[in-house]
Amino acid sequence: xxxxxxxxxxxxxxxxxxxxxxxxxxxxxxxxxxxxxxxxxxxxxxxxxxxxxxxxxxxxxxxxxxxxxxxxxxxxxxxxxxxxxxxxxxxxxxxxxxxxxxxxxxxxxxxxxxxxxxxxxxxxxxxxxxxxxxxxxxxxxxxxxxxxxxxxxxxxxxxxxxxxxxxxxxxxxxxxxxxxxxxxxxxxxxxxxxxxxxxxxxxxxxxxxxxxxxxxxxxxxx
Amino acid sequence: xxxxxxxxxxxxxxxxxxxxxxxxxxxxxxxxxxxxxxxxxxxxxxxxxxxxxxxxxxxxxxxxxxxxxxxxxxxxxxxxxxxxxxxxxxxxxxxxxxxxxxxxxxxxxxxxxxxxxxxxxxxxxxxxxxxxxxxxxxxxxxxxxxxxxxxxxxxxxxxxxxxxxxxxxxxxxxxxxxxxxxxxxxxxxxxxxxxxxxxxxxxxxxxxxxxxxxxxxxxxxxxxxxxxxxxxxxxxxxxxxxxxxxxxxxxxxxxxxxxxxxxxxxxxxxxxxxxxxxxxxxxxxxxxxxxxxxxxxxxxxxxxxxxxxxxxxxxxxxxxxxxxxxxxxxxxxxxxxxxxxxxxxxxxxxxxxxxxxxxxxxxxxxxxxxxxxxxxxxxxxxxxxxxxxxxxxxxxxxxxxxxxxxxxxxxxxxxxxxxxxxxxxxxxxxxxxxxxxxxxxxxxxxxxxxxxxxxxxxxxxxxxxxxxxxxxxxxxxxxxxxxxxxxxxxxxxxxxxxxxxxxxxxxxxxxxxxxxxxxxxxxxxxxxxxxxxxxxxxxxxxxxxxxxxxxxxxxxxxxxxxxxxxxxxxxxxxxxxxxxx
Numbered sequence: 001x002x003x004x005x006x007x008x009x010x011x012x013x014x015x016x017x018x019x020x021x022x023x024x025x026x027x028x029x030x031x032x033x034x035x036x037x038x039x040x041x042x043x044x045x046x047x048x049x050x051x052x053x054x055x056x057x058x059x060x061x062x063x064x065x066x067x068x069x070x071x072x073x074x075x076x077x078x079x080x081x082x083x084x085x086x087x088x089x090x091x092x093x094x095x096x097x098x099x100x101x102x103x104x105x106x107x108x109x110x111x112x113x114x115x116x117x118x119x120x121x122x123x124x125x126x127x128x129x130x131x132x133x134x135x136x137x138x139x140x141x142x143x144x145x146x147x148x149x150x151x152x153x154x155x156x157x158x159x160x161x162x163x164x165x166x167x168x169x170x171x172x173x174x175x176x177x178x179x180x181x182x183x184x185x186x187x188x189x190x191x192x193x194x195x196x197x198x199x200x201x202x203x204x205x206x207x208x209x210x211x212x213x214x215x216x217x218x219x220x221x222x
Numbered sequence: 223x224x225x226x227x228x229x230x231x232x233x234x235x236x237x238x239x240x241x242x243x244x245x246x247x248x249x250x251x252x253x254x255x256x257x258x259x260x261x262x263x264x265x266x267x268x269x270x271x272x273x274x275x276x277x278x279x280x281x282x283x284x285x286x287x288x289x290x291x292x293x294x295x296x297x298x299x300x301x302x303x304x305x306x307x308x309x310x311x312x313x314x315x316x317x318x319x320x321x322x323x324x325x326x327x328x329x330x331x332x333x334x335x336x337x338x339x340x341x342x343x344x345x346x347x348x349x350x351x352x353x354x355x356x357x358x359x360x361x362x363x364x365x366x367x368x369x370x371x372x373x374x375x376x377x378x379x380x381x382x383x384x385x386x387x388x389x390x391x392x393x394x395x396x397x398x399x400x401x402x403x404x405x406x407x408x409x410x411x412x413x414x415x416x417x418x419x420x421x422x423x424x425x426x427x428x429x430x431x432x433x434x435x436x437x438x439x440x441x442x443x444x445x446x447x448x449x450x451x452x453x454x455x456x457x458x459x460x461x462x463x464x465x466x467x468x469x470x471x472x473x474x475x476x477x478x479x480x481x482x483x484x485x486x487x488x489x490x491x492x493x494x495x496x497x498x499x500x501x502x503x504x505x506x507x508x509x510x511x512x513x514x515x516x517x518x519x520x521x522x523x524x525x526x527x528x529x530x531x532x533x534x535x536x537x538x539x540x541x542x543x544x545x546x547x548x549x550x551x552x553x554x555x556x557x558x559x560x561x562x563x564x565x566x567x568x569x570x571x572x573x574x575x576x577x578x579x580x581x582x583x584x585x586x587x588x589x590x591x592x593x594x595x596x597x598x599x600x601x602x603x604x605x606x607x608x609x610x611x612x613x614x615x616x617x618x619x620x621x622x623x624x625x626x627x628x629x630x631x632x633x634x635x636x637x638x639x640x641x642x643x644x645x646x647x648x649x650x651x652x653x654x655x656x657x658x659x660x661x662x663x664x665x666x667x668x669x670x671x672x673x674x675x676x677x678x679x680x681x682x683x684x685x686x687x688x689x690x691x692x693x694x695x696x697x698x699x700x701x702x703x704x705x706x707x708x709x710x711x712x713x714x715x716x717x718x719x720x721x722x723x724x725x726x727x728x729x730x731x732x733x734x735x736x737x738x739x740x741x742x743x744x745x746x747x748x749x750x751x752x753x754x755x756x757x758x759x760x761x762x763x764x765x766x767x768x769x770x771x772x773x774x775x776x777x778x779x780x781x782x783x784x785x786x787x788x789x790x791x792x793x794x795x796x797x798x799x800x801x802x803x
Contacts, residue, residue: 109297109300111568111623114299114300114383115299116411117516192569193569194567214569214570214571215571
């Protein structure tokens with residue numbers, strides 16, 4: 001079904017607003033790849049700093065075609081293949097890419113749950129089986145991998161890392177810093193736990209950390 | 223020749239017209255009807271407290287018994303509205319205390335209510351009967367003490383989901399010993415313990431008490447005492463529903479429940495332990511409403527309860543119900559009208575809970591009267607949504623929250639455009655819709671084309687361009703409230719549909735692509751609309767027009783720009799004299 005771009009410019013109410021004629025909706029970018037009919041997701045890079053200028057031109061980055069990257073199982077298989085290739089040099093390479101609209105991970109006010117519900121403390125029940133409680137994925141090939149998303153402050157693109165390949169905060173921070181091209185001394189690591197709170201990594205024993213961690217964020221040390 | 227009825231005949235006729243909408247229409251027939259109507263309107267509803275001023279309301283309606291006011295935008299529930307935004311009820315109470323000394327009811331939602339306001343209410347209105355504070359904040363138990371002490375004819379004190387500063391539980395003891403008119407008490411949101419003996423005596427001397435919703439601090443072993451004092455209860459909310467398993471506690475509780483022959487609505491169940499759940503089995507078949515959404519009980523226990531609730535119309539529950547529980551619901555509760563499933567662990571990426579879209583499809587297929595759905599889940603497909611749309615065209619409210627932003631159809635990886643499109647196309651009486659998942663401008667084309675009865679629409683992380691917003695604003699004729707976050711909608715669509723904004727109650731846009739320049743223009747072009755932006759800068763005029771606005775709230779008003787804004791909110795496009803805070 002083709003989108004109709006030739007839209008009437010005046011608003012539907014009886015008194016047409018004079019300002020509507022200034023805005024030409026025909027030139028609106030619909031961002032459809034008409035040949036393949038695959039909708040391409042666009043990222044609008046929003047700068048928070050004021051560089052005294054003009055509205056940034058839309059930066060369209062066809063970063064993600066959902067057909068290929070959305071199935072978590074498929075994704076883990078791809079990554080698993082890569083890991084095997086790496087041998088035992090101790091470094092983990094993650095090639096997955098997820099796109100978010102915002103620079104910071106852990107979007108405020110999402111999911112839309114009222115605070116009176118968040119305050120509920122649910123006791124851990126036997127529903128939670130062994131192994132990492134948090135971001136563990138099914139994984140391919142029966143291995144226990146535990147992928148969590150990582151954001152780097154100031155970068156729009158998130159990565160993923162398998163926490164089960166680490167046993168200490170030290171190797172984790174070094175690997176993450178390396179992933180984003182930073183030195184481990186210039187960053188500090190924060191994480192979001194099961195309750196939605198953001199905490200500094202390193203205070204709790206590694207085991208507790210693994211059980212509760214949902215996402216990671218690297219901040220620049222100032 | 224025009225025959226006119228005497229005024230009192232017309233007034234008598236109008237007294238049967240209670241809906242605001244109808245009353246508004248009546249008042250437009252002619253001048254004399256306007257005059258008669260305004261003198262006999264007893265109930266006022268103000269959907270946005272800044273759309274009108276107390277003075278305007280009082281001038282038009284001189285003899286009012288009940289007022290309902292709503293303050294903050296809905297997204298305030300999710301911490302998107304900063305503290306200090308506004309919504310203060312005090313100025314309204316001051317004016318009402320002068321103009322309506324016989325005011326009986328005050329209903330507030332998302333407003334800031336101070337102890338001072340509560341004290342003023344308690345002292346100003348001699349016949350005061352009903353106080354309902356829904357999702358309000360700003361007051362403490364001291365304010366409640368004033369209400370208890372001074373409102374001798376109080377019938378309803380309902381604090382639903384408000385945030386109260388809990389100084390002590392003693393406030394309840396301020397109800398005098400001769401106070402016997404209580405019909406409804408909801409203190410579920412309070413943290414601290416109220417004096418149990420005071421509560422028991424209050425319940426014992428309130429023969430008309432129909433609603434009693436306790437807070438978490440009331441222990442389970444005290445419930446039977448209270449229930450024995452109030453066997454006429456229709457609506458009951460327990461406190462923490464767990465205790466050491468003791469046969470005598472259990473049997474007295476079970477007996478107490480059985481004596482409540484009128485009980486139709488149960489809630490509470492904090493920290494519920496399975497051992498005490500069977501105590502409610504004998505009354506399940508009478509229940510029409512059940513709220514287990516604060517309870518950690520798991521699917522098998524939930525299912526056991528649900529299968530006995532053949533008359534259930536409303537169910538609120540956590541995702542612990544899982545698909546198996548939802549299947550049981552579909553089979554057992556043929557009168558179900560409303561279902562709300564909340565996430566037990568909203569921030570956990572892969573919780574160990576087997577709740578999928580299949581459960582929702584089951585309920586939609588099995589429950590012919592279902593018309594309102596709020597459902598949090600982690601996966602959805604177009605085929606499920608299309609099935610829901612086809613089997614449940616009588617849906618009026620459909621709010622779906624797929625927890626991962628922009629999650630596509632998990633089977634085909636396509637956007638969920640066609641699924642939601644089917645919803646708006648088949649559900650012709652749909653008035654409220656919340657979207658989630660991966661969505662392109664196409665879904666908005668469907669909504670604009672088919673969503674003619676849609677009054678409220680909530681969007682997040684959706685769409686590709688201004689076209690999406692344009693489809694909504696130009697197509698949804700009944701739209702009243704539109705709330706948008708993190709969507710690539712900008713100036714073009716907003717300005718091209720500026721007139722639409724005067725036909726709506728409000729528009730919220732945060733983390734979108736609207737520029738300061740467009741907001742200024744909009745504010746200038748639309749004098750009867752307040753265009754409020756939230757920005758921390760000291761000087762807004764120094765901001766380049768092209769800079770993007772982080773948060774925007776636009777609403778129609780006959781009261782002009784407001785003057786109670788904090789430093790970070792600016793009304794755009796007004797005369798410079800007005801824009802200074």
